[in-house]
Amino acid sequence: xxxxxxxxxxxxxxxxxxxxxxxxxxxxxxxxxxxxxxxxxxxxxxxxxxxxxxxxxxxxxxxxxxxxxxxxxxxxxxxxxxxxxxxxxxxxxxxxxxxxxxxxxxxxxxxxxxxxxxxxxxxxxxxxxxxxxxxxxxxxxxxxxxxxxxxxxxxxxxxxxxxxxxxxxxxxxxxxxxxxxxxxxxxxxxxxxxxxxxxxxxxx
Numbered sequence: 001x002x003x004x005x006x007x008x009x010x011x012x013x014x015x016x017x018x019x020x021x022x023x024x025x026x027x028x029x030x031x032x033x034x035x036x037x038x039x040x041x042x043x044x045x046x047x048x049x050x051x052x053x054x055x056x057x058x059x060x061x062x063x064x065x066x067x068x069x070x071x072x073x074x075x076x077x078x079x080x081x082x083x084x085x086x087x088x089x090x091x092x093x094x095x096x097x098x099x100x101x102x103x104x105x106x107x108x109x110x111x112x113x114x115x116x117x118x119x120x121x122x123x124x125x126x127x128x129x130x131x132x133x134x135x136x137x138x139x140x141x142x143x144x145x146x147x148x149x150x151x152x153x154x155x156x157x158x159x160x161x162x163x164x165x166x167x168x169x170x171x172x173x174x175x176x177x178x179x180x181x182x183x184x185x186x187x188x189x190x191x192x193x194x195x196x197x198x199x200x201x202x203x204x
Contacts, residue, residue: 004041006034007051016152028073034080042084049077050092052122059118070121078125078132088139089129095146097123 005017008027017023022041026033028051038044052070059066074091081089096119097112114120129140147162155164155171166176 002041004037004044006037011053011154011157013152013154028077029068031076031079034076035083038080038084042080042086044081044084044086046088046090047077047081047086048090048092049074052092052094054094054118056094056096056116056118059116059121063117066117067121070118071124074125075128078128078138082132082136082138086138088141089132090141091125091129091143093126093142093144094119094122095144097126097144 003021005021005023006026006028007017007023009025014023014025024033024037026037028034028049051073053066055062055066078089080086095106096116097114098106098110099113099115099119101110101113103110112119112123112126114123126142129138129142132138133140149161149163153161153164155161155168157164168174169176
């Protein structure tokens, strides 16, 4: 099995790339680079799109940056997946597509109501995958995780991943800030479980 990885490393480190992967240091928004990569290594059985700039609250203030990274980059991958006849597109969306929907528990039947540009970009990708399937037959799988944590994550990021933020605070002797009265329940997704679920879904 051949695995090809692409990342611009804006939020990661090259030493975290597993051995045996053909890795390209490139931005998924680069149309010519993506076209060349798909032409060289495709057709792919599965295209996993996990790249994003995940900063929900911050996305209000970086709207253009948010949509370029979280929507246009993904659409470029969908274009190449269609053009080069990938079998299945696996997209990591976000629980942010639900917004502050009071209906609990959240299920796939709950209508998304994103309330920030980040959630809007993620939901737009979901809708684009739907019409790509209807028009071109591109199969797709969507995950909506939240607060993904696990080995090798960047704990220096102040805007993403509450577990990483708490770990950074503890290591630096700082208090862990909790907004609200402390009775809230926060959904978390272990990265190992996320990968396992993706692997199982890709085989169905």
